[in-house]
Structure formats: structure tokens, C-alpha cells
Amino acid sequence: MVRAGSARVAAGPTLAVVAREAGVSVPTASKVVNGREDVAPETRRRVTEALDRLGYVRRPRFEAAKTPGLVDLVVPSLESSRSGAVLRGVEAAAYEAGLEVVVSAGPTRTRGGRPECDRLDKLTARGSSGVLVNLAELSASQYAWLDHHPIPYVLIDPAHEPPAGVVSVGAANRQGGVSATEHLLGLGHERIAVIAGHRRTMCSGARVAGYRSALASAGVRHRAEYVRQAGCDETTARLRMRELLDLPEPPTAVFVCSDRMALGVYAALAERELRVPDDMSVVGFDDLPEARWGAPALTTVRQPLAEMAATALRLLVRRMHGERPEGTRTELSTRLVHRASTAVPPALRPTA
Template structure:
């Protein structure tokens, strides 16, 4: 009897005990433990407090010790180039660390890709050591569930600003926006538009902020009609490019905040019989494979996606080992990759230094 009681005490309280403590049914307590969202906030609070107060510990599967060491990668989609680059970085880093990776896609819900209710429960059931989220946004209750279950996780290119203390890895999006705009300014453009993504997102807002900062530093007046919000959608980018072309004074260049949207801008220009860059210079962002496939090849800002993914995995491994980082946010540098989609505006030629020089300002004779 003593041994039985000791074993029971060591095992900790059952879910029934937690439910009784919180004044709820066992199924309701189970929903909170499993990260279900169909629980009232006050009920969730009572159950969570009871779990903490009683020291409830989720029991691993009996075969968890024999399972291979796994990490989960949850991405917004499986069929795009962004995911391919991230998966490459995670897989290479995981191979070096002796890990296996389980990849899944979160459905888009109300404009944000979020893991389903049972997805996080399944990853714990199979003994996953931690989770990487790529362009996905857990709900507030899922963040709380991960913390409660002590499941380490890291965000790759977070959609929105993560809660305090959440570790994330991204790119220097603002500086990338500065570099793209300064490149066009250096070619002599002053009428520069921007096709923004979703400015409610971390990267979308930062890229537009970089564009505006570069214009201000160059003393170029900000023109609100040159700022169009395409939501990272290729078809919307095409439509907004046509609108820019219909302005009384259309831009001579456009900074497009993703390579996929840049393809939409290409399509709009072709529909109007305009070539790139003679009709309009175009700069993208990401440096996905599509940038090299486009005709002409796309000048773009390279976002180091594979490196970001590998850095995120290394950060996750440190969390798994119980080490907290000095900083919760890591930003890797972006850089401009010049290709064939940019040139000086009509009437302006590029100088030897790359700055745009109008004919009236060009040197009178050959250099001495």
C-alpha cells in the first residue's frame, strides 16, 4: 500500500483531480491541456491555474524513450519557393545535429496561417523535442499551451510581433527596403513607387519603412499615391501596377516587396506594351528562384532564408538544452542582388559610379 501510494504521488495528480480543483468537467480540463480553443477565457484561466498549482505534468507515451529525436517544422504552405528554401536550411542543420524533421502545413485562417487544434497535441504525443514555426502564427491559447507543456519553439520570419520572450529569427527587412530604394535613387529615379505587402505584418511594415526612410534621406517628397498595398498577392500587384500606370504622372520605378508580386508587376507592364526596365524599373524582395527565371532577370533584395532557418534550428536546440538566448530576436542581413530589371529613367544615363546623371549635368567632354 505504501509503495502504491508513493508511486501515485510521484506520478502527480490526475486530470480528474485537476478538473475537480478547477470546478470543471474532465473533458473541459482535457481541452485546455490539449490546446483546444473552444474554451471560455475564464474557464481556461481556472484550469491553467489548477494545473500549475497542482504540478500537473503531461505524461509521455510509453515508447517515447525509444522514438527518434524529432523536431517539427510547421509552415504556411508546402508548395512555394519560400518553404523550399526554409526546409533546405532546416534539413541541413538537422542532419548535422542528428535530428529528424516532421514537416506540416498550417491552414490559413482569417488571413493568418495557424496550426489546427489537434496538430500541437499530436506533435507532443509523438515525442517532438521542439517546434519551428515558419510564417505561421499560433493563437494566444496555443502560445499558452506550448508554454504550459514546456515545448520549446522558435518563430522563423514571424507574421506579427511575437509575445514577449518568444524567440524569433528574421531578416533585416527595413535595411532591405532602404537598399532597394537607394539602388533606384542611384540610377537617377525620383518617381519611385512601392507595392507593399501586408503592412500589418512585421516584414511588410519594415520594408515600406525602409523605402520611406531612403526617400527622406535623399530629400525626395513622399507621394501617397505611389504607395499601393497588394497584400503579397501576385494578382493584386498586377492590378495596382496598372493603377500606377494610369496616374497623371506615373512612376518610373517600383520597389515591389516580394518577388512573387514583382511577377504581377511584370505582367501589368507587358499588358501595356511596356518593357522592363525601359518602361519601368522593378526591384523585388526575397531572391527566390523565380527572380532568376523572370525575363528580364529580377533585381531583388536577397533574404537569407536557408540561413535564417538553420539559425532558428540552432536556437531551438539551445532552448531544448535549457539555455535562454541573450536576445529573443535575431536578424540576419539582407543584400541587393543586381540583375537586368533596373536601369536609369528616360533621359538619364548612369554614371561610372552608378549614380544617375541627367544629360544637362553630364561632363562636357571626355575625362582627362
């Protein structure tokens, strides 16, 4: 368990005092406080009046919780710097809200593709008040489980478009793709390739759409051979960069849809004894610590992971209080971080 804070209990009369004042048992007074329907109208009236008269402070009622103040965070892995940023954001926001966080890591599906609901079953066993799910591919069965059990949940950067009504938080991925491509266009590049992540994921599709939109706005021809899929894998990105270099007319710049894949691109260029940015300009996406460690430091699009996670936690708290947000999708802005991996294309540089 990662302890992000502790539940705060307001001072005031106990439920036993309220029950005595209303002339009922403590379990009956508890039913009224928790909104249970199996209480006679006259009894409910007496308890409610006693609550108001004594100034009893009602704790937020989390209907799905056995232990109010406990929320779960599900991440794909604890080893990545990406998950670390998400955890920091959740922890900070949970501390402010007086909540505790349980963190679990691992795939949301089994290797055979069958839905895995065992982890979700554990939520009810430990009495979680709500759930945050980060970068997950939830199955129809898992969504059905969440709908059947009244536990509020919010998705952080979901892999696919969630069902209608599901609350999620993400980044402005399309605008990030536009910013990355416009930066390269502004340097004078026209032969700009893109190495995308998984073909069907929301974030990858939006980043590539932004890339295409920026090219179209600049009047630059889109080349299908310049679009490659690498599945967010560093080794595959290395292979895709080799393929781009082997084209009859290779690109002079490449927008890589994750910093992790950009490391693979760096390796492929080093194999060919090509220098960044002298021979190839590279832009990444995420602004993870790895972006600053590269040689040269990577120009990238900053995705506000910690802020996304904190926003998701605050939305989850609202849902735990029974509120519904105005919209189901919240997107936080991205911005380009200019470092040392981009420059004007060789053909536009002045000759000595």
C-alpha cells in the same frame, strides 16, 4: 517524415549497470538521470556518484519529449520555393545536430479565423522535442497552448510581433527596403513607388519603412499615392501596378516587396506594352528562383531563407538543452542582387 539525420548514442555503461552499481532499480536511476524530484536525497546521491564513477554519458534532456531527437517544422505550404528554401536550411542544420524532422504544411488557423490547436496536440502525441513555426500568424490560444505544454519552440519570420520572450529569427527587412530604394535613387529615379504585402505584417511594414527612410535621407518627397498594398498576391500586385500607371504622374520605378508580386508587376507592364527596364525599373525582394527566371532577370533583395531556418534550428536545440538565448530576436542581413530589371530613368538617358 523527412529524415535529416539520426540521434547519436554515445558508447558507455548502460543505465542498468548504473542502477546495479548504486543498488537501485532501473526506473529509479532513470528518475535521477532525468531530474525527477520524487527521489530520496540519499538515493539520488548514490545514483549520482555511480554515474560519475562509471562515466555514464547523459543524453540531453528534452523535458517535453517522449522521443528525444525529433522536432517538428510547420510551414504554410510545401508548394512554394520559399518553403523549399526553409526546409533545406532546417534539414542541413538538423543533420549536423543528429535530429530528425517531421514537416507539416497548412494554415495555422481555420478559415473562420478560429484557433486551430489540433496540429499542436499531435506534437505531444508523437513526442516532439521542439517545434519550428515558419511564417505563421499564431493566435493567443495557440501561444497559450505552447506556454502550457513545455515544448521549446522558435518562430521563423513570424507574421506579427510575437509575445515577449518568444524566440524568433527573421531578416533585416528594413535595411533591405533601404537598399532597394537607394539602388533606384542611385540610378537617378525620384518617382519611386512601392507595392507592399499585407498591411499589418512585420516584414511588409519594415520594408516600407526602409523605403520611406531612404527617400527621406535623399531629400525626395514621399508621395502617398505611390504606396500600394497587394497582400503578397501576384494577381493583386498586377492590379496595383495598373493603378500606378493610371496616375497623372506615374512612377518611373517600383520597389515590389516580394518576387512573387514582381511577376504580377511584369505582367501589368507587358499589358501596356511597357518594357523593363527601358520604361519602368523594378526591384523585388526575396531572391527566389523565380527572380532569375523572369525576362529580364529581376534585381532583388536577397533574404537568406535557408540561413534563417538553420539559425532557428540551432536556437531550438539550445532551448531543448534548457539554454536561453541572449536576445529573443535574431535578424540576418539582406543584400541587393543586381540583375537586369533596373536602369536609369528615360529622362536621364542621352538622346541619339
